[in-house]
Amino acid sequence: MAQYTRVSGIVGLITLQNPPVNALSAAVRQGIVDTVKTALSDPQVKSVVICGQNGIFCGGADIKEFGEKMFGPPLIPMMHAIEAADKPVVAAIEGSALGGGLELALGCHYRIAHSKARLGLPEVTLGLLPAAGGSQRLPRLIGVPAALDLITTGRHVTAAEALQLGIVDQVTDHNTVDAAVKFALTVAGQSLDARRISTRPCPQPSDLDALFEEAMQKVRRSARGAIAPVACVQAVRAAATLPYALGLEREKELMATLFTSGQARALQYIFFAQRAVGRWRMPSGASWDTSKPRPINKAAVIGLGTMGQGITVALTQIGLSVVAIETQEKQLMKAKQAISGMLERGAKRRGVAPPLDRVSYSQNIQAVADVDLVIEAVFEDMGLKMEVFQQLSAVCKPGTLLCTNTSALDMDQLASETPNPELVVGMHFFSPAHVMKLLEVVYGPRSSPQAVATAMQLGKKMGKASVAVGNCTGFVGNRMLKLYTEQAFFLLEEGATPELVDEALEEFGFPMGVFRMSDLAGLDVGWRIRKSAGLEEPIEASGQSVRIRNGCRYSPIADLICEQGRFGQKTGSGWYQYDAPGGRVARSDPWLHSFLAKYRARHGLVARGIDHQEVLERCLYAMINEGFRILEDGIAAGPEDIDVIYVFGYGWPRHRGGPMFYASMVGLAKVLERLEHYHHAHPDVPSLQPCSLLKRLVASGSPPVHRWREVIKKLHSQL
Numbered sequence: 112m113a114q115y116t117r118v119s120g121i122v123g124l125i126t127l128q129n130p131p132v133n134a135l136s137a138a139v140r141q142g143i144v145d146t147v148k149t150a151l152s153d154p155q156v157k158s159v160v161i162c163g164q165n166g167i168f169c170g171g172a173d174i175k176e177f178g179e180k181m182f183g184p185p186l187i188p189m190m191h192a193i194e195a196a197d198k199p200v201v202a203a204i205e206g207s208a209l210g211g212g213l214e215l216a217l218g219c220h221y222r223i224a225h226s227k228a229r230l231g232l233p234e235v236t237l238g239l240l241p242a243a244g245g246s247q248r249l250p251r252l253i254g255v256p257a258a259l260d261l262i263t264t265g266r267h268v269t270a271a272e273a274l275q276l277g278i279v280d281q282v283t284d285h286n287t288v289d290a291a292v293k294f295a296l297t298v299a300g301q302s303l304d305a306r307r308i309s310t311r312p313c314p315q316p317s318d319l320d321a322l323f324e325e326a327m328q329k330v331r332r333s334a335r336g337a338i339a340p341v342a343c344v345q346a347v348r349a350a351a352t353l354p355y356a357l358g359l360e361r362e363k364e365l366m367a368t369l370f371t372s373g374q375a376r377a378l379q380y381i382f383f384a385q386r387a388v389g390r391w392r393m394p395s396g397a398s399w400d401t402s403k404p405r406p407i408n409k410a411a412v413i414g415l416g417t418m419g420q421g422i423t424v425a426l427t428q429i430g431l432s433v434v435a436i437e438t439q440e441k442q443l444m445k446a447k448q449a450i451s452g453m454l455e456r457g458a459k460r461r462g463v464a465p466p467l468d469r470v471s472y473s474q475n476i477q478a479v480a481d482v483d484l485v486i487e488a489v490f491e492d493m494g495l496k497m498e499v500f501q502q503l504s505a506v507c508k509p510g511t512l513l514c515t516n517t518s519a520l521d522m523d524q525l526a527s528e529t530p531n532p533e534l535v536v537g538m539h540f541f542s543p544a545h546v547m548k549l550l551e552v553v554y555g556p557r558s559s560p561q562a563v564a565t566a567m568q569l570g571k572k573m574g575k576a577s578v579a580v581g582n583c584t585g586f587v588g589n590r591m592l593k594l595y596t597e598q599a600f601f602l603l604e605e606g607a608t609p610e611l612v613d614e615a616l617e618e619f620g621f622p623m624g625v626f627r628m629s630d631l632a633g634l635d636v637g638w639r640i641r642k643s644a645g646l647e648e649p650i651e652a653s654g655q656s657v658r659i660r661n662g663c664r665y666s667p668i669a670d671l672i673c674e675q676g677r678f679g680q681k682t683g684s685g686w687y688q689y690d691a692p693g694g695r696v697a698r699s700d701p702w703l704h705s706f707l708a709k710y711r712a713r714h715g716l717v718a719r720g721i722d723h724q725e726v727l728e729r730c731l732y733a734m735i736n737e738g739f740r741i742l743e744d745g746i747a748a749g750p751e752d753i754d755v756i757y758v759f760g761y762g763w764p765r766h767r768g769g770p771m772f773y774a775s776m777v778g779l780a781k782v783l784e785r786l787e788h789y790h791h792a793h794p795d796v797p798s799l800q801p802c803s804l805l806k807r808l809v810a811s812g813s814p815p816v817h818r819w820r821e822v823i824k825k826l827h828s829q830l
């Protein structure tokens with residue numbers, strides 16, 4: 112779909128029409144081919160403008176078509192026809208020109224952008240490369256280093272940066288199509304020889320080999336096993352070293368490898384999953400369609416520890432007035448300084464004034480009387496939180512939403528402390544709260560759809576992947592994490608070292624293995640939670656093994672480490688040793704190895720050889736099995752919700768699509784078989800027992816992940 116009109120007598124105007132983002136579907140490509148032909152064959156037309164309808168130029172190739180058989184005209188000959196035209200073709204870029212959209216613009220002779228437009232080649236984030244000639248044209252236009260940066264990161268640039276880089280020829284604050292038509296009139300009839308990017312030589316940096324070597328090392332370090340960034344470097348190298356036609360061949364070859372890879376499927380799945388979870392739905396059927404969010408202008412944060420500080424910053428940065436409450440004067444002063452610093456640094460990055468005057472500080476909870484929403488972020492102690500909720504109910508104006516940032520406690524119990532439990536939801540942020548992209552919005556049986564809608568909308572405004580989940584211990588993320596960590600402890604008992612476990616998980620693609628991560632986060636946090644749950648009881652005296660709790664296997668290893676005052680980086684030792692308290696570089700610790708050997712000897716455990724595969728299967732499949740239980744319990748609406756939580760909040764490698772997608776890639780039958788194997792070997796670990804949803808999915812032929820909801824629905828209807 113592309114509309115053709117003639118404007119100002121001699122300009123052919125082609126408008127892409129495919130809402131919402133004018134993606135280059137087969138119909139759009141056909142429309143472009145036809146309208147370009149019409150414009151070029153019309154003797155009255157002297158120049159052409161291509162734009163997109165509804166304020167967006169083009170969001171790129173239609174990702175929904177990727178899994179299907181290719182129909183319609185291919186992109187590359189279409190771009191060549193535009194570039195080879197003997198009449199100037201001008202791209203009028205409003206909104207976004209991304210991926211194939213920017214490649215289309217690069218095929219044009221001139222590019223005019225609106226000042227608010229964003230441009231980029233984000234194919235790498237979908238496991239691909241700009242294979243409609245983009246990897247060959249962009250380096251010819253802006254040079255190798257800048258093209259490498261854009262193509263390997265997929266980052267979007269503003270119109271101002273695009274102008275500076277030389278991607279666009281002009282930026283306008285006014286109507287972009289009008290500006291482009293005006294421009295097209297001025298260039299009509301001029302020579303286009305220098306404007307065809309594919310015919311230009313690629314600028315040659317002084318030490319090409321060193322440049323590409325460095326670029327390759329950089330992407331390999333940050334890619335964590337993703338193959339697309341590596342292919343992007345190879346494609347740009349082809350642009351720098353080969354004639355255009357041969358470079359294009361290389362681009363095609365590399366794309367063919369990526370296109371059918373599991374990684375591209377995983378990344379495209381996550382792209383759609385992120386958008387699907389934004390269209391949340393509660394078990395009652397409530398969703399955006401039925402629930403209008405409340406307007407929130409003023410918010411309060413109670414408790415200014417690390418989490419409270421980050422939440423204050425996140426809320427202030429989206430334009431809210433925030434009342435920040437901390438009862439301890441010393442902590443209040445410390446927090447004020449930290450919050451101001453974060454706001455100043457954030458504003459500097461964005462080139463705006465720091466919104467310091469939007470935050471007011473108080474030691475008195477009465478200061479929240481006129482806010483629309485409160486987020487409680489006090490210490491993770493039920494008694495204290497209950498007290499705060501009682502006070503809030505007495506102080507806040509009617510209708511104020513009361514949110515808790517608890518990471519594991521029962522939010523419904525907190526709701527019971529208020530006369531209006533429908534106004535209570537969980538907003539579980541991840542540390543640092545103004546940086547991390549995930550928000551779990553937790554609803555209880557009495558939370559109103561409007562309260563959920565409001566929290567979801569606030570999360571969206573803060574730029575977070577917000578996922579609505581039901582209430583249970585640990586919600587989705589931490590409930591699954593507990594089993595992953597538990598397996599890691601069991602593996603230490605059986606003969607593994609923290610180094611071995613971390614190596615296997617980091618090779619898989621996690622930025623940090625479980626032990627390195629736990630040293631960073633602080634071991635004392637989990638210790639406190641286990642103590643409050645009564646797990647960390649010295650019960651050896653009663654004759655019961657310390658390795659059994661509630662009739663199941665339990666590993667006290669982490670508790671014993673904490674008893675030594677080893678809380679991780681902050682104390683200079685944990686699962687590893689550090690040069691000093693606060694040190695960042697983890698080194699193997701002989702003390703820890705000797706502790707593990709003594710521990711095993713004390714409990715009659717014989718260390719055996721454990722390989723990376725067992726580490727992955729035990730840690731990941733235990734966690735995936737819990738994911739199936741979460742779906743069975745209706746805590747998460749679908750596998751996409753779990754996967755988005757893990758990719759955005761827990762460092763799950765994006766190119767593996769999230770734990771549930773990964774299970775479908777491995778094969779559900781294999782996951783089931785391995786869980787049965789490990790459960791047989793460890794009958795005292797109930798979490799390894801395959802759950803009924805997994806068995807049912809396997810029995811129904813292991814349907815693809817987007818069809819699991821049908822099986823879950825059937826299961827729920829039979830309960």
Ligand SMILES: CCC/C=C/C(=O)SCCNC(=O)CCNC(=O)[C@H](O)C(C)(C)COP(=O)([O-])OP(=O)([O-])OC[C@H]1O[C@@H](n2cnc3c(N)ncnc32)[C@H](O)[C@@H]1OP(=O)([O-])[O-]
Nearest residue numbers: 132134170171172173174175207209210211233242243386
């Ligand atoms: C083969 C040769 C090489 C070329 C490769 C490429 O071009 S690869 C492509 C490279 N391009 C990219 O990677 C760009 C990907 N897109 C984006 O980054 C953003 O969508 C945006 C910035 C364009 C608009 O942001 P925003 O917050 O305003 O909106 P939003 O994000 O909520 O999306 C609205 C709806 O549009 C849908 N949809 C979006 N794009 C596509 C698409 N290309 N296709 C199909 N659908 C697409 C999206 O799913 C959603 O659908 P829903 O849920 O309503 O059913």
